[in-house]
Amino acid sequence: MKKTTGPDALAGKRVWVAGHRGMVGRALVRNLERVDCDLITVGREEVDLSRQRPTEDWIAEAAPDIVFLAAAVVGGIHANSAHPAAFIYDNLAIQCNVIEGARLSGVERLVFLGSSCIYPKLATQPISEEAILTGPLEPTNQWYAMAKLAGIKLCQAYRKDYGCDFISAMPTNLYGPHDNFDLESSHVVPALMRKIHDAKHAGRDSVTIWGTGKPRREFMHVDDCADALVHLACNYSDDLHVNVGWGTDLSICELAKMIAEIIGYAGAFEYDQSKPDGTPRKLLDVSRLNASGWTAGIKLRDGLRQTYAWFLENRESGLRGKAH
Numbered sequence: 001m002k003k004t005t006g007p008d009a010l011a012g013k014r015v016w017v018a019g020h021r022g023m024v025g026r027a028l029v030r031n032l033e034r035v036d037c038d039l040i041t042v043g044r045e046e047v048d049l050s051r052q053r054p055t056e057d058w059i060a061e062a063a064p065d066i067v068f069l070a071a072a073v074v075g076g077i078h079a080n081s082a083h084p085a086a087f088i089y090d091n092l093a094i095q096c097n098v099i100e101g102a103r104l105s106g107v108e109r110l111v112f113l114g115s116s117c118i119y120p121k122l123a124t125q126p127i128s129e130e131a132i133l134t135g136p137l138e139p140t141n142q143w144y145a146m147a148k149l150a151g152i153k154l155c156q157a158y159r160k161d162y163g164c165d166f167i168s169a170m171p172t173n174l175y176g177p178h179d180n181f182d183l184e185s186s187h188v189v190p191a192l193m194r195k196i197h198d199a200k201h202a203g204r205d206s207v208t209i210w211g212t213g214k215p216r217r218e219f220m221h222v223d224d225c226a227d228a229l230v231h232l233a234c235n236y237s238d239d240l241h242v243n244v245g246w247g248t249d250l251s252i253c254e255l256a257k258m259i260a261e262i263i264g265y266a267g268a269f270e271y272d273q274s275k276p277d278g279t280p281r282k283l284l285d286v287s288r289l290n291a292s293g294w295t296a297g298i299k300l301r302d303g304l305r306q307t308y309a310w311f312l313e314n315r316e317s318g319l320r321g322k323a324h
């Protein structure tokens with residue numbers, strides 16, 4: 001394993017986690033609490049990052065050295081296809097304002113977060129970083145994907161034209177504490193966790209899964225993701241984005257069975273094929289991440305068990321739907 005620089009490289013730095021109230025942002029804050037850095041956060045009620053001038057003025061005032069750009073409008077397959085304008089406009093606006101504001105105020109390093117949905121629907125699996133823009137996107141999340149592809153290109157252009165040390169990380173499907181458990185806007189893990197929990201406690205003998213249950217997904221615990229992002233902030237500097245993933249996947253049907261075992265639910269699964277399957281598979285090639293000296297550590301079953309325990313303790317806050 002390559003010799004790497006630890007998170008103490010951030011000690012004494014002013015580190016801004018943009019989007020600190022989201023699942024990834026909160027995991028980054030948890031991870032950075034072990035580092036002696038000046039952690040900076042700002043709420044949407046203080047600065048609307050989709051507005052350029054207030055964003056640039058705030059960044060100039062806050063003067064961060066390091067920025068983790070985790071602020072975004074996110075959601076599952078249904079939310080993405082139901083709110084295309086928000087998923088493309090809001091994400092383009094936020095990332096353009098923060099990246100330009102970071103340049104203007106001389107930020108040392110910026111880590112831009114995208115998603116594995118940037119890749120073509122039928123990309124060769126596992127998906128390498130070089131696969132971007134080699135084929136048509138998955139229609140259900142093409143708007144979010146286009147915004148994130150633009151963010152990757154923006155960081156590359158700022159490296160080229162201005163010498164900004166801005167990098168891009170593309171996480172796989174994430175889950176964990178502070179996820180969104182609203183059934184309309186959530187991703188599959190919290191949705192199935194909530195549906196199966198509710199079915200067990202209501203004594204229902206079946207749970208509805210969207211689509212066919214056949215698509216395959218790779219899932220990474222958000223604390224692993226945050227650790228990888230901090231690692232990349234200290235060890236990676238290149239034009240090309242980096243996949244952040246676990247390296248193995250499973251079908252939605254297998255995921256549902258795993259969650260049911262953890263919750264202790266013995267009911268059946270029904271499939272609502274009026275809902276889309278989306279991309280058939282999104283397994284990332286994580287060799288570049290591994291070569292940089294980092295590998296994932298939280299196994300899916302352990303991570304799901306920990307997430308369900310969090311859900312039980314925080315049921316009310318988890319159920320409030322997030323902005324789509």
Ligand code: GFB
Binds near residue numbers: 140187215252276
């Ligand atoms: O996690 P998910 O919403 O998003 O769906 P994607 C993953 C798979 O789970 C799809 C199926 O095939 C869904 O049809 N699924 C089954 C369900 N039951 C459910 C359910 O009750 N709720 C949900 N949400 N799905 C997202 C992108 O794609 O991946 C985002 O839309 C982001 O923008 C994220 O990129 C990482 O994995 O299909």
